[in-house]
Amino acid sequence: MAEFIAMGGYGAYVWSSYAIAALVLGVNAVLARRAERAVLHALARDPNGDDDDAPA
């Protein structure tokens, strides 16, 4: 297990890469799902677009 984490001495490089990837993909997944729901909620609050400043 210790060998696995050490990655032959390159552990810091390998694991930081994988961590950044997890972060980037995770944020993308969360924001994507949020985007879908946010539109639905926004439309529920304001179905006629009365609150919008400019035409869609």
Next chain:
Amino acid sequence: MFAFLHKYASLMHFYRLSARWSGWLALATALLMAYGLYGGLVTAPADYQQGDSYRIIYIHVPSAWMSLFVYMCMAGAGAVALVWKIKLAEIWLRASAPIGASFTFLALVTGSIWGKPMWGTWWVWDARLTSELVLLFLYLGIMALDNAIEDRRTGARAAAVLTLIGVVNIPIIHYSVEWWSTLHQGPTVSKLDRPSIHIDMLIPLLVMAVAFTTFYFAAALARVRGGILAYDRNTSWVRDMVGREAARGHG
């Protein structure tokens, strides 16, 4: 001529169809990612030269491939949006941009982290790295341009034009290592020859590439569905759905 395709371009139709796909794509992504990560981190052997540091390849290369693939999808959507004025194409382009930008960022950052111990530097201005950085700026520029324009449809069309102009960068990125003398090495997989990577190392790489692809479609689809609702907000089908959602919220 493309009348039957127009049915699928119907926003309502696409919205209904895509409800199923999202779930399956997310599941496929999770499974493929797990299999690819296990293969890349555990079962694939260490490299004779780079030892275990090469395992960054399982993030770096799929990200780089996706940065190009997503851009080409955007270019295709952009062309369809400009020529046939299909709303779904506009929505797809807009949905893809942040995801493509993320892959480009990931490719650049993991490449930099890999380069430090192997090459001896975090960055060089060679043709491959520079053109990939230009791609990131293109993505950000497309997103900024779309955001700056008030009207949703005009914004999408402007973004489409910029996307198509930037397409010339894609072959530059791919062939940069052959056209110029670069620090970045030449292609290992995407060349006309046999891949110069051992099969035990190659398989997890391909699995991760597919996993990243299904991820893209899953995430883009979620954004597209939101975009469809926004575009069609004044139609009866959306109003009905919104009404039901509001009732559920207050219920």
Next chain:
Amino acid sequence: MTPRRKRLLIICLSVAGLAIAAGLILTAFEKNLMYFYSPTEVAEGAAPESRPFRLGGMVVDGSILRQPQGLGVFFTVTDYAHERVVYYEGILPDLFREGQGIVANGQLNDTGVFVANEVLAKHDENYMPPEVADAVAAGKARSGASGGAPAGNL
């Protein structure tokens, strides 16, 4: 021509026009975009005399000479047509070894030695486990191939 066809034509022409423009610009700037000079180009005088530039080549087997004290090291790079001696003081990257491609940043001194302030190692596009690499090397030795042709590009 229908409006749609006209739009398609405009887009195609614009993209084609841009591609041509980009191609022309790139060929014009080819010298600047080239990342390093080869030993042959240096021998022919194509590289700058009194400015830093980058030299790229393969490290010749047996040419690495580490100084007894300090970090100084001499080695020879080749492009299999010409050679150039390089001197470098500093920590070499992990991939630096005989037969490896390198790119060095520095200047030629009066005696034609390339004094480097930075040495980067290239690696080729091959990935394989150590056992396979050993087998390949053994196969090459058996077939009498000299340590000549590189596995990847320069």
